[in-house]
Amino acid sequence: MNEHIEYKGYKAKVTYSKEDDALVGRVMDVDALIMFAGQSVAEVKAEFHAAIDSYVEECALHGLEPEKPFKGSFNVRVGCEAHRKAAYKAKAWGISLNEFVRVAIEQAVDRHAQAAAVTTVVKAPIATNDQLYVPVGVASARRVAPSAYGRSH
Structure with a gap:
């Protein structure tokens, strides 16, 4: 069973856990880990609502803004x-x-x-035949002798 449910703008995916013999849900599209479970559809929906309400209350208690799921649209000012x-x-x-x-x-x-x-290989002229450029970071490169890698050119 794969089902999505929604409450206060939050969506959750509910699956059946054979090991737990229960319906288990997880809120999607937020970094916070919000999970809930129940034995019936009605119970899992009630637990989902309680989990969201609890999450919002905990955030308020600690002076944090609760994460909101992304809607997929926003306004951008680009000039x-x-x-x-x-x-x-x-x-x-x-x-x-x-x-x-x-x-x-x-x-x-x-x-x-x-x-x-991923590091980036910087393509640049090689000064001598006994040196080559190797990646060491995204925006930098250093010269090393080919022998450092067991190569001879």
Whole structure:
């Protein structure tokens, strides 16, 4: 059983746990781990409501703003020139401005994720035949002798 339920803008996925012989739910689209369980649909819904209410109350008690699930839409102020350029580029590509912005955001997020996880080889002229550039970080490179890697060129 895979079912999504919603309460106060929060969505949860409910599955059947064979080990626990219960319906178990987890709130989606927030970093906070909010889980609940019940033996029946009515009980799991009540526990979900109680879990959300408790989460919101705990946040208030500690002076924290509760996480809100992302809706998938937001307003962005980019300035007239950037707006014009983006609109013309989207039109040239045959897509909507919303689609253009969505793609741009996905590419920026993917680039950032890759840069954080993977080092980049910097392609630059090699000064001598006995040195080469190797990756040491996202935005830097250093020279090392090929023998450091057991290579001879």
